[in-house]
Amino acid sequence: xxxxxxxxxxxxxxxxxxxxxxxxxxxxxxxxxxxxxxxxxxxxxxxxxxxxxxxxxxxxxxxxxxxxxxxxxxxxxxxxxxxxxxxxxxxxxxxxxx
Numbered sequence: 001x002x003x004x005x006x007x008x009x010x011x012x013x014x015x016x017x018x019x020x021x022x023x024x025x026x027x028x029x030x031x032x033x034x035x036x037x038x039x040x041x042x043x044x045x046x047x048x049x050x051x052x053x054x055x056x057x058x059x060x061x062x063x064x065x066x067x068x069x070x071x072x073x074x075x076x077x078x079x080x081x082x083x084x085x086x087x088x089x090x091x092x093x094x095x096x097x098x
Contacts, residue, residue, distance in 0.1 A: 084091060 080091075
């Protein structure tokens with residue numbers, strides 16, 4: 001082999017190794033970005049699950065408050081009905097539009 005053939009061969013192998021390095025660097029960068037995206041996705045997923053749980057908890061609390069209020073109203077109506085039955089009178093309030 002001549003001197004020039006050695007330089008050309010070294011240049012080709014350096015070029016190939018440089019291409020491999022660039023290709024490997026791109027793959028590594030791509031995988032790193034994918035890992036970051038997966039971490040973000042997991043973090044935001046956890047945040048959304050927490051928000052959903054909070055909304056469900058608030059809905060349950062409101063539902064319980066409404067049921068308690070409705071129960072109080074029913075109890076009040078039953079007490080008034082028992083009072084009117086005991087006295088034998090009718091309620092004085094009537095529908096105002098007639």
